[in-house]
Amino acid sequence: MKTPLRMPRAAVAALTVVALTACGSGSGSSSDGTVTLSFLMGNDQSTVDTTKALANAFTQANPKIKIKPEVIAGGSEGDNIVKTRLSTGDMADVFWYNPGSLLQALNPGQTMVDLTGDPVLKNVKKDYLPVVTQGGKVYGVPAAAAAGGGILYNRKVYERLGLKPPTTWAEFMANNDKVKAAGVTPVITTFKDTWTSQVMVLADYYNVQAAVPTFAQDYTAGKTKFATTPAAVAGFQHLAEIHAKGYMNKGFGSATNEQGLKMLIEGKGAHYAMLSLTLPPQLASYPQAATDVGFFGIPGNDPAKHGATVWEPPALYIAKTTKHLDEAKKFLAFVASPAGTAAVTKAVPPSGPYRVEGATLPANALQVAKDLQAYLDRRATTPALEFLSPVKGPSLEQITVAVGSGLTQPVDGAAQYDKDVAKQAKQLGLPGWG
Amino acid sequence: MTVKVAKQAKQAADRQVTGEQAAGRPASRGGRRHGSYPYALYAPAAAVYLVIFLVPTVMAFYFSLTRWTLFDSTFVGLDNFRDFLSEQNLRIGFQNTIVYAVVTSGLKVVLGMGLGVLLTGSLRSRGFLRSVVFFPVLVSTVAVGITFSMLLKPDTGLVDRTLGLAGIDGRDWLGDATTALLSVALVDVWKGVGLATVIYIAGIVSIPRSYYEAVMVDGGSAWHRFRHVTLPLSWPATYSVIVLSFIGGLRTFDLIWTMTRGGPGFTSDTIASIIYKQYQAGFYGLSTAGNVLLFIVVTALVVPLTYVLGKRQVVL
Numbered sequence: 001m002k003t004p005l006r007m008p009r010a011a012v013a014a015l016t017v018v019a020l021t022a023c024g025s026g027s028g029s030s031s032d033g034t035v036t037l038s039f040l041m042g043n044d045q046s047t048v049d050t051t052k053a054l055a056n057a058f059t060q061a062n063p064k065i066k067i068k069p070e071v072i073a074g075g076s077e078g079d080n081i082v083k084t085r086l087s088t089g090d091m092a093d094v095f096w097y098n099p100g101s102l103l104q105a106l107n108p109g110q111t112m113v114d115l116t117g118d119p120v121l122k123n124v125k126k127d128y129l130p131v132v133t134q135g136g137k138v139y140g141v142p143a144a145a146a147a148g149g150g151i152l153y154n155r156k157v158y159e160r161l162g163l164k165p166p167t168t169w170a171e172f173m174a175n176n177d178k179v180k181a182a183g184v185t186p187v188i189t190t191f192k193d194t195w196t197s198q199v200m201v202l203a204d205y206y207n208v209q210a211a212v213p214t215f216a217q218d219y220t221a222g223k224t225k226f227a228t229t230p231a232a233v234a235g236f237q238h239l240a241e242i243h244a245k246g247y248m249n250k251g252f253g254s255a256t257n258e259q260g261l262k263m264l265i266e267g268k269g270a271h272y273a274m275l276s277l278t279l280p281p282q283l284a285s286y287p288q289a290a291t292d293v294g295f296f297g298i299p300g301n302d303p304a305k306h307g308a309t310v311w312e313p314p315a316l317y318i319a320k321t322t323k324h325l326d327e328a329k330k331f332l333a334f335v336a337s338p339a340g341t342a343a344v345t346k347a348v349p350p351s352g353p354y355r356v357e358g359a360t361l362p363a364n365a366l367q368v369a370k371d372l373q374a375y376l377d378r379r380a381t382t383p384a385l386e387f388l389s390p391v392k393g394p395s396l397e398q399i400t401v402a403v404g405s406g407l408t409q410p411v412d413g414a415a416q417y418d419k420d421v422a423k424q425a426k427q428l429g430l431p432g433w434g
Numbered sequence: 435m436t437v438k439v440a441k442q443a444k445q446a447a448d449r450q451v452t453g454e455q456a457a458g459r460p461a462s463r464g465g466r467r468h469g470s471y472p473y474a475l476y477a478p479a480a481a482v483y484l485v486i487f488l489v490p491t492v493m494a495f496y497f498s499l500t501r502w503t504l505f506d507s508t509f510v511g512l513d514n515f516r517d518f519l520s521e522q523n524l525r526i527g528f529q530n531t532i533v534y535a536v537v538t539s540g541l542k543v544v545l546g547m548g549l550g551v552l553l554t555g556s557l558r559s560r561g562f563l564r565s566v567v568f569f570p571v572l573v574s575t576v577a578v579g580i581t582f583s584m585l586l587k588p589d590t591g592l593v594d595r596t597l598g599l600a601g602i603d604g605r606d607w608l609g610d611a612t613t614a615l616l617s618v619a620l621v622d623v624w625k626g627v628g629l630a631t632v633i634y635i636a637g638i639v640s641i642p643r644s645y646y647e648a649v650m651v652d653g654g655s656a657w658h659r660f661r662h663v664t665l666p667l668s669w670p671a672t673y674s675v676i677v678l679s680f681i682g683g684l685r686t687f688d689l690i691w692t693m694t695r696g697g698p699g700f701t702s703d704t705i706a707s708i709i710y711k712q713y714q715a716g717f718y719g720l721s722t723a724g725n726v727l728l729f730i731v732v733t734a735l736v737v738p739l740t741y742v743l744g745k746r747q748v749v750l
Contacts (some may be wrong), residue, residue, distance in 0.1 A: 394717075
């Protein structure tokens with residue numbers, strides 16, 4: 001898997017669903033002038049709920065256009081289905097996919113409709129556009145809310161132990177000490193779902209760019225490495241340190257993301273390095289997740305430079321093979337409008353702010369969304385590295401598991417990741433990687 | 435004394451086996467002579483074989499030499515092979531693959547033979563037990579993997595609970611680097627031993643009773659019957675079990691993937707799981723190169739194995 005953004009989808013059921021849903025996309029117009037748009041998306045609950053809400057609200061406003069959802073597997077299974085369908089010209093009219101580094105691999109210039117300068121983009125926030133742009137052309141609109149990557153923490157536990165959210169790593173470790181003394185797991189770790197292990201490294205990117213502002217460009221050009229940038233190795237060291245101090249839950253090697261979230265919400269664990277977008281699906285069983293779980297960015301060394309790393313929302317794209325371009329554009333324009341985000345909010349409480357002008361967080365928004373909004377208001381955020389650079393090694397999650405389990409030294413882990421990245425850059429044929 | 439007699443019995447048996455083989459060949463061939471059907475009748479099968487096997491295989495050899503994104507491919511010569519061979523965890527993957535193949539095929543031979551002997555003996559509920567032993571073979575591998583992942587969970591899994599009753603502190607079998615690969619190998623044995631047993635049962639049942647009677651007349655014990663009759667005369671079965679499970683072990687993927695995904699870290703990666711991860715990452719050319727290499731490695735290991743084991747069969 002290449003990116004943590006799609007991680008929740010991979011978490012469950014990827015194995016079984018592929019076979020059932022891999023084929024067939026129907027779209028067409030019937031005699032009474034009704035047009036049916038096919039719409040392809042991944043199978044995790046919040047994606048399905050979001051698209052259902054969008055489709056219903058859109059069809060209510062435009063009774064002549066129906067949306068037919070088609071659910072495929074998530075994770076890298078889903079990547080391969082999307083790639084295959086696009087390359088064989090068999091893609092649905094509209095599809096849901098990641099922005100950033102994963103989009104680059106879809107060859108958008110050949111396979112998707114160019115939306116540059118189109119009124120579809122009228123309401124999309126300007127700072128979102130770079131992540132759906134390739135070669136100067138824009139291809140997508142944001143389909144959901146942004147998410148924060150950092151530490152989710154249990155506010156009840158913090159209240160009981162009289163702790164306050166840390167702004168430096170040292171404070172964070174001091175908090176962990178007190179949490180452990182109180183008999184609560186300090187840092188929930190769930191290495192069965194390997195993707196969860198990389199959050200500690202990827203969400204540390206705010207601190208990396210605070211120390212080395214040109215890291216993303218230099219890294220893309222192959223001029224700088226993780227292993228030779230102390231601020232970038234820090235993420236790996238954090239993992240090793242947490243393991244060395246025994247802050248992890250028992251059986252962390254076999255624990256899943258689902259179990260980790262439960263531990264966090266129930267207060268059996270205090271911290272969980274995670275993306276805030278994993279929280280809304282838990283609300284059905286644990287309404288207290290809305291108020292009891294808070295968010296802070298992974299702390300660095302300088303309290304004055306504390307901030308958070310943001311995961312940009314996934315996007316909707318139009319396949320070049322569509323026969324209903326006007327209707328598809330109409331749908332995308334609706335999705336990227338305040339009316340669209342309002343429809344989404346009703347179905348899936350946002351785990352962060354929207355990337356649409358005029359869209360606001362509801363008053364009863366999740367605590368994690370409010371916490372993330374506070375970072376945005378202070379302008380103390382940066383997008384994760386995968387939204388700034390097409391370079392992302394596929395084995396990071398295995399390397400972080402190895403480092404976090406004490407099998408590999410942090411510096412060796414960073415060096416292994418550099419090699420992994422070089423392999424990916426070569427496979428992408430990026431300049432400067434020979 | 436008895437040992438010597440048993441040896442004679444074995445020699446007699448040897449002659450018998452080779453004799454049967456020599457006699458068996460012409461008999462089985464006599465029925466259908468070559469060329470009795472027109473070649474045109476092979477055409478449908480040949481077409482299917484060509485389209486879904488030969489063509490993709492040849493294409494795979496070509497794509498292994500390209501950088502392939504599904505949208506386009508660039509010819510890069512042997513770069514993919516070089517990159518695959520310099521893959522950081524390939525050495526662990528190779529080691530694990532060999533360990534896995536040896537452990538699973540070894541245990542399947544030993545347990546399969548043991549169960550085979552047991553289930554050909556005069557046991558009361560023999561038929562029922564045979565079905566029980568064979569049952570895991572029928573279950574889908576992925577289902578087995580998921581089930582055992584649950585059973586092997588730390589603390590709450592059935593295995594650790596049972597151990598807990600006996601006062602043993604269980605561990606995180608699949609999440610611990612030292613036990614992950616072996617745990618998966620043992621599950622593979624549990625699933626595959628039924629097939630090995632059936633092969634052994636067939637082999638043992640086909641041994642003529644007279645040899646056992648000869649040993650008994652000479653006062654040989656059950657051990658002598660096993661050591662000097664069953665063991666040598668079930669060699670063809672052993673040979674089949676070793677070859678089948680060794681190849682299976684080398685290619686193993688489904689169980690590893692459902693239970694550990696090669697983890698924790700890279701500690702239970704096998705060649706097949708490494709290849710699959712390249713495919714997942716979208717490195718189609720690279721993973722195809724890995725598959726071509728796996729094909730060569732399996733061939734390089736299995737062809738000599740078949741040769742050696744086959745030779746032994748003739749000598750016997």
